[in-house]
Amino acid sequence: MRNPSSGPWWANAVFYQVYPRSFCDSGGDGVGDLDGVTSRLDYLKSLGVEAIWLNPVMVSPMRDHGYDVADPRDIDLLFGDLAALDRLVTAAHARDIKVTMDLVPNHTSSAHPWFQAALAAPPGSPERGRYIFRDGAGPDGSRPPNNWLSIFGGPAWTRVTDPDGTPGQWYLHLFDASQPDLNWENPEVLADLEVTLRFWLDRGVDGFRIDVAHGMAKPPGLPDMPVTKPELLLAEMDDDPRFNNDGVHDIHRAIRRVLDDYPNAVAIGEVWVYDNEQFARYLRPDELHLGFNFRLVRAEFDALDVRAAIENAVAAVELVDAVPTWTLANHDVERPPTRYGGGLTGLARARAMALVMLALPGPVFIYNGEELGLPNVDDLPDEALQDPVWERSGHTRRGRDGCRIPIPWSGDEPPFGFSTNPHTWLPMPPAWTDLTVERQSADPSSTLALYRRAIEISCRRAEFSGSTVEWLDSPTDALVFRRGGLVCVLNAGAAPIPLPEGEVLLTSDPVADGALPPDTAAWLA
Helix, strand or coil: CCCCCCCCHHHHCEEEEECHHHCCCCCCCCCCCHHHHHHCHHHHHHHCCCEEEECCCEECCCCCCCCCCCEEEEECCCCCCHHHHHHHHHHHHHCCCEEEEEECCCECCCCCHHHHHHHHCCCCCCCHHHECEECCECCCCCECCCCCECCCCCECEEEEECCCCCEEEEEECCCCCCCCEECCCCHHHHHHHHHHHHHHHHCCCCEEEECCCCCCCCCCCCCCCCCCCCCCCCCCCCCCCCCCCCCHHHHHHHHHHHHCCCCCCEEEEECCCCCHHHHHHCCCCCCCCEEECCHHHHCCCCHHHHHHHHHHHHHHHHCCCCCCCEECCCCCCCCHHHHCCCHHHHHHHHHHHHHHHHHCCCCEEEECCHHHCCCCCCCCCHHHCCCHHHHHCCCCCCCCHHHCCCCCCCCCCCCCCCCCCCCCCCCCCHHHHHHCHHHHHCCCCCHHHHHHHHHHHHHHCHHHHCCCCEEECCCCCEEEEEECCEEEEEECCCCCEECCCCCEEEECCCCECCEECCCEEEEEC
16 A cells, blocks of 8 residues: 555555456457456556456446446356456455446446336336436427437437337436436435445445446436537536536435445545535545546646646545545546657656656556556547447547557567457557567566556655645746655656755656656655
8 A cells, every 4th residue: 555554445545447348358259358357467466556446347238338237236248257256356355456346326228127117118107217207398299308418429318119109208318328317316226226235245346436426316307408519528517407416415325324334345436526615525424435536637738737636636635534536547538648749758748647646645546558658549440439429429529449449468469468369349559569568567667667666666665654745846837746755746848857855766757967857757755
């Protein structure tokens, strides 16, 4: 742990986000699976990982790569079976690695037995009461009940055909039409979630990352949105009625009451809320343990922007005496080297930001492949694209496939040891030869070597025991902060800057004559 002297295990842990279909394929079908994850646990241990977060592996038609769950208490055959999950949990625990799973409480798959029963039942039935069905607007009900948009593009409502064959009601789906939103005012929904939580916790799972944690509760009357534009991200507007409604907190309290029966379990929320007071409410003592604050992900490679993001995240959690959670990447956003400018410059900046993140107090989340410096793959052929965003946007938004390419492990050509099958679920770039784990493990200057060294130092050195961030004087276009006995310096400018006095513990790229080059960070004791 990066600060072993205080708090529960998750308070300063290094989490590693595993996107299972892209991590390692043990079955030769070109898609990663649970046994593939188990086979690479020694790699994660050598990296210094203390916990993994698995993206969804439950039974699903895979319209949204597992975020459309048809059976929340079983494993999809694409990834293995319950025995495969048990093997993973047992093997991970033997290496002192915790296992957390994705929980998707906002919606189900349209293939879920509940929704199929709702389609077969009449309006006003108990079966439809588990979801959000409404009569349409207009004299013939032919218009959606309100003007809400889907996050993936298009309207957030789809009309169904009633059992008698006539056009019927509409159902709400904030995401794809295959992901109908659950009605959290129905007690059956919460009761079923409790069964799901206990099912996985009883199997040894150590907690959950809660998808769209700010989205389950809907406002009374489902009022229109004040703005309608074709591309609206999660909680992009402060007054977006689709998200962050007061009722969501009762749901999190109910989840927390279950987790409190499992003392070491953790609940981590995906909380796209930017008002500090509103964000902090999710981290009150009886709600989530951790919450993703995405300001650092959204920050430009700019000293003032990065500092503002850090200050904001710290200020938000201080309101409720919680700990901040840090990440630079995930399966929904552009990979850091591409986001920070691409090419060698983007990679240098991504390496520098890794040191900034790992210097901060609180847990960090590393997205698989981030430690290899993988860039986004933005030139995928149209026919390879699988993200529902591509279709729902009318082929105007390419979606998130570019950050989900399988991990290159070894060898000189695709599939780079990821699979024995050259036809991987997303094509791998032949140019990734120098980015494989095998190649980088042999190179002490590689991005992988930097991550391994940084995590090792942060776990071993007493300087990382501090729990606060103190800002120090810095040159223009740079930032300098102290955490305990550690000083972190980021040069985001165009010219070298002098390093402060102290023992240099690590730099993201080489320094010369006591000067920190542009696009570089350093740790000093």
